[in-house]
Amino acid sequence: MKAAYVNAIGGASGDMLLASLIDSGLDLVELSSALASVGVEGFELEALSGDRRGVKGTHLDVNIDRADPGKRTPEDFIDIVNTAPISESSRSKCREVFNLIGEAEGSVHGGDKGKVHLHELGTIDTIIDVVGVVLGLEMLSVEKLYSSPIPTGSGTVRTEHGLLPVPAPATAYMLTSKDIPCYPPPSYMPPTGEMVTPTGMALLATLADFSQPVMNIHSIGYGLGTRNPESYPNVLSLWLGDLSTPTDETRIILLETNLDDTTGETLGYVQEKLFELGARDVWVTPIQMKKNRPGVLLSTLIDESMKEKISDFIMLETSTLGIRVRPVERIEAEREIENFESSLGNVRIKLKKKDGLVVAVAPEYEDCKKIAEKLINIGSVQFSFNNHFTLTSGLKSPVYVDCRKIISFIDERNFIMNEAISYFKKNKLEFDLVAGGETAGIPYAAIISEKIKKPMIYVRKKPKGFGKNQQIEGEFKEKQNAILIEDLATDGGSKVVFVEAMRKAGLQVKDIFVIFYYDIFNFEDSVLSKLNVKIHSLCTWKDIISVMEREKSFSSNDVKNLKEFLSNPDGVRSI
Numbered sequence: 001m002k003a004a005y006v007n008a009i010g011g012a013s014g015d016m017l018l019a020s021l022i023d024s025g026l027d028l029v030e031l032s033s034a035l036a037s038v039g040v041e042g043f044e045l046e047a048l049s050g051d052r053r054g055v056k057g058t059h060l061d062v063n064i065d066r067a068d069p070g071k072r073t074p075e076d077f078i079d080i081v082n083t084a085p086i087s088e089s090s091r092s093k094c095r096e097v098f099n100l101i102g103e104a105e106g107s108v109h110g111g112d113k114g115k116v117h118l119h120e121l122g123t124i125d126t127i128i129d130v131v132g133v134v135l136g137l138e139m140l141s142v143e144k145l146y147s148s149p150i151p152t153g154s155g156t157v158r159t160e161h162g163l164l165p166v167p168a169p170a171t172a173y174m175l176t177s178k179d180i181p182c183y184p185p186p187s188y189m190p191p192t193g194e195m196v197t198p199t200g201m202a203l204l205a206t207l208a209d210f211s212q213p214v215m216n217i218h219s220i221g222y223g224l225g226t227r228n229p230e231s232y233p234n235v236l237s238l239w240l241g242d243l244s245t246p247t248d249e250t251r252i253i254l255l256e257t258n259l260d261d262t263t264g265e266t267l268g269y270v271q272e273k274l275f276e277l278g279a280r281d282v283w284v285t286p287i288q289m290k291k292n293r294p295g296v297l298l299s300t301l302i303d304e305s306m307k308e309k310i311s312d313f314i315m316l317e318t319s320t321l322g323i324r325v326r327p328v329e330r331i332e333a334e335r336e337i338e339n340f341e342s343s344l345g346n347v348r349i350k351l352k353k354k355d356g357l358v359v360a361v362a363p364e365y366e367d368c369k370k371i372a373e374k375l376i377n378i379g380s381v382q383f384s385f386n387n388h389f390t391l392t393s394g395l396k397s398p399v400y401v402d403c404r405k406i407i408s409f410i411d412e413r414n415f416i417m418n419e420a421i422s423y424f425k426k427n428k429l430e431f432d433l434v435a436g437g438e439t440a441g442i443p444y445a446a447i448i449s450e451k452i453k454k455p456m457i458y459v460r461k462k463p464k465g466f467g468k469n470q471q472i473e474g475e476f477k478e479k480q481n482a483i484l485i486e487d488l489a490t491d492g493g494s495k496v497v498f499v500e501a502m503r504k505a506g507l508q509v510k511d512i513f514v515i516f517y518y519d520i521f522n523f524e525d526s527v528l529s530k531l532n533v534k535i536h537s538l539c540t541w542k543d544i545i546s547v548m549e550r551e552k553s554f555s556s557n558d559v560k561n562l563k564e565f566l567s568n569p570d571g572v573r574s575i
Contacts, residue, residue, distance in 0.1 A: 001243045003215055004137065006147040006208060010052070010235040011195035014129025015060045016223035017203055020238035021136040022047050023058035024221030029453065034135050035128060038084040043124055050224050053233035057222025062125050074102030077127055086135065087411050093134045096206045101126075101198060103177075104170040129199050137207070140240065141422065147208035149181040150201070155191025166191075170198040178205040189231050217241040251304040252280070252328045255311060257320040258287065260295035267296065270317050277313060278306055301328065371419060371539040372547040374412045375516065380405050381544060383554075385561050398565050401516045401544075403487035407443050416515060417447045419538055424452070427536065429511055433482040435459055435472075437498045440487035444515070448485060457482065459498045471501045478506030488516040489535060499531050509533060516540070520566055541566055 006012065006020075022028055032045050046061040081094040137145060152175075153166040167175065175182055180201075185192050204210075218241045225234035259267075267284055274282045281301040289295040298318070302310050304327075311323050375381055382389075382400045389400040406413050423429075436445025436458040449456035457474030464470060476482070484498055489512070499509050510533055517537035545562065548554045 001143050002141050003144040003146065003213060003241060003243050004140075004142045005212060005215065005239040005241075006145070006204065007237040007239065008148050008150055008196070008204070009237070010055075010233045011151060011153065011225060012147075012200035012204060012236050013197040013225060014126065014133065014199035014203060015062065016225050016236040017200060017238075018129055018132045018136060018223070019047070019058045019060040020221045020223030020236050021133065021140065022060065022221070023223060024140065024219055024238050024240050026136045026140055030139065030451070031132060031136060033451075034086075034139070035132060038086065038127075038131055039080055040124060040127055040131070043128060045128075052224050052228050052235045053230075055222060055224075055233045055235045057224045057235060057237075059224040059226070062128055064124055072123070072126075074098045074105075077130070080127060081131065084131075085410060085414070086131075087138065087414060090131075090134050090138055093207060094131055097130050097134070097202045100174060100178075100202045100206055101170070104173040104198060104202070107173050108169040126199055130203065133203050134207070139418075142240070144213075144243065145208045146213050147204045147210050148212065149183055149210065150175065150204070151192075151195045152182050152184050153192045153195035154185050154189070155193050157194040166194050167196060167201075168194060168198060171196055171201045174198070174201045174205050180205055181210050185232075192229065192231060193227070213243055215239070215241040215243050253302060253304050253307060254326050254328045255300040255302060255307075255314065256324045256326075257298050257314060257318070257322065258289060258295055259298055259318055259320060260289045260293050261319050262296070266318070267298070270298070270314070273313065273317070274300055274310065277310060278302070279310060371416060371515070372543040374416060375401065375403070375406075375539065376544070376547060378405055378409045378412055381554075383558055383562070385558075397490075399541075399562055401488060401518075403515050404440050406487075406515070413447070416538065417444065417451060420444075420448060420513065420515070421451055423513075423536065423538065429483060429513075429536070430481065431483040431511065432480040433457055433474075433476055433507070435482045435484050435498070435502060435507075435509075437484055437486045437494065441485045444487065445485040459484070459501055461494065461497055472505050476505070476507060479508060481508045481510070484509060484512045484533075486512065486514045488518070489514045489537070490518045495533075495535075496531065499533060511536060513537070 004024075006017070022031070028045055028047050035043075035045075042065050044063040044065065046063060048059045048061060050057070050059050077098045078095050081091050081098075084091065086094075155166050156163050157166050157168055158164075174180065217239050219239075221238045221240070223236045223238065225236075227234050262270075271282045271284070279300050279302050281299075283299050285297040285299065287295050287297045298314070298320075300310060300314070307325065311325075314320060314323060380402045382402060383398060384400070385398045388396040388398050390396060406416060432454065434445045434449040434452075434454055434456045436442035436456065438458065438460045442458050445456050445458065455475065457472055457476050460471045460473075462471065482502055484495065484502070486495070486498075489495060495512055499512070502509050509531075512533055513536045515537065516539050517535060519537075519540040519542070541562075545559065545566075548559050548562075
């Protein structure tokens with residue numbers, strides 16, 4: 001799992017967090033474009049290199065090109081994100097941040113949390129900081145955010161309400177209401193002024209887990225604050241990496257409790273939340289209790305450091321009056337996570353080793369299922385075992401994947417397109433042009449072209465027959481490298497037409513990208529070898545079946561019939 005750790009040793013603000021993301025590799029142009037799509041106007045982001053007390057990093061300037069009246073309310077900000085073309089997950093996180101800011105300001109100054117005027121926080125800068133950080137984490141594929149304890153600072157800060165103590169009352173409210181760990185500066189240090197702003201505090205309080213994880217660090221970005229005090233470096237660092245498997249030195253304990261009056265719904269909820277809190281394993285065993293009452297034994301395997309947090313949760317969410325705790329000795333195989341290029345892109349592979357030798361290999365299921373889940377959820381996977389579909393290639397099939405439907409589902413479309421772009425980056429695909437194949441590939445090529453800021457062309461199956469009689473539309477030059485974008489591939493017949501047309505026009509084509517690849521009609525042997533191109537995809541039928549079986553999203557009979565077809569697809573060619 002990709003994670004990030006905020007080291008707020010020099011404080012935290014919205015612009016420092018955003019600057020640390022940019023210093024870690026977040027594309028400034030892509031971020032600005034995303035903010036503009038949200039509806040934020042009249043601004044320009046400028047990333048400036050600098051240093052604070054010898055620490056080099058990035059300072060972010062937000063230049064507003066028109067007068068900003070400010071004094072917006074949390075509801076004003078929430079109305080903006082509610083209609084923004086962003087994922088529901090990002091939308092929900094932004095709402096939480098703005099609600100917390102409103103709650104803090106309302107508590108300090110009085111009034112409804114949604115309608116309180118935010119004064120210094122009611123400006124364009126605030127929505128840029130909040131939405132920018134949330135979207136930036138998503139763009140960098142950060143799934144889990146952690147943070148160090150928060151420095152409270154000392155002295156005073158000047159606001160519209162006058163001279164206020166540090167931390168400012170709104171920040172102090174968040175520290176206490178969210179039980180955030182914090183620490184004061186040393187007594188010998190001169191007053192620091194404000195080290196953590198309300199916006200920075202709201203972002204961390206909402207998004208971060210205040211603990212330092214075991215992780216493999218790939219990069220560290222530094223976000224610089226506006227001030228440059230002599231007593232400390234006004235810097236926030238962001239560590240990017242992957243969560244690591246705890247070492248053998250980590251002590252494992254087993255928590256157990258007997259329950260005889262807890263519903264199945266509650267047990268399901270408790271099990272799910274325990275995994276979210278970090279439990280290594282959770283299971284329920286049927287038992288016979290006093291007076292021959294049926295009950296269950298709830299067992300939770302955890303790291304010893306999590307004992308208090310996990311046991312408190314079990315006490316609060318179940319009817320138990322006591323929890324048994326005992327240490328557990330485990331003999332563990334060596335485990336490593338490696339990246340493997342599959343049909344789903346760059347997939348994490350779990351290697352089990354014994355005495356240094358690989359004895360088992362398994363893909364990380366969460367990486368493999370995400371695109372398949374999206375296609376199933378929007379109804380793109382369709383069955384007709386009695387009246388077979390005719391595919392574009394002319395082949396008959398009892399199943400059909402309609403990738404054209406994706407264009408109607410904004411969140412799913414955005415997710416899949418971002419996954420495609422991530423795939424390009426991970427696999428270092430190089431191209432000058434994005435080419436959409438008529439007609440299903442055109443909208444996806446257009447979206448990708450816009451996101452990565454590369455020009456687009458589109459290719460017809462045959463010349464249009466009038467006008468200039470062109471088969472390729474758009475501007476291009478000979479010897480430019482183009483990637484062909486399509487919705488899916490069956491036996492590759494249409495791909496031959498498109499690739500040959502582009503090469504005839506002088507373009508170079510070495511890669512084809514599709515969302516879904518049937519991978520059952522010997523496309524690799526019959527077509528790719530002739531074209532000398534490589535096909536890339538996010539999902540195949542194998543991935544669909546995996547999700548269907550695990551999530552039970554279709555009947556067992558449908559799954560059985562699908563497997564039979566996939567094992568012998570040539571058997572229906574003549575139907």
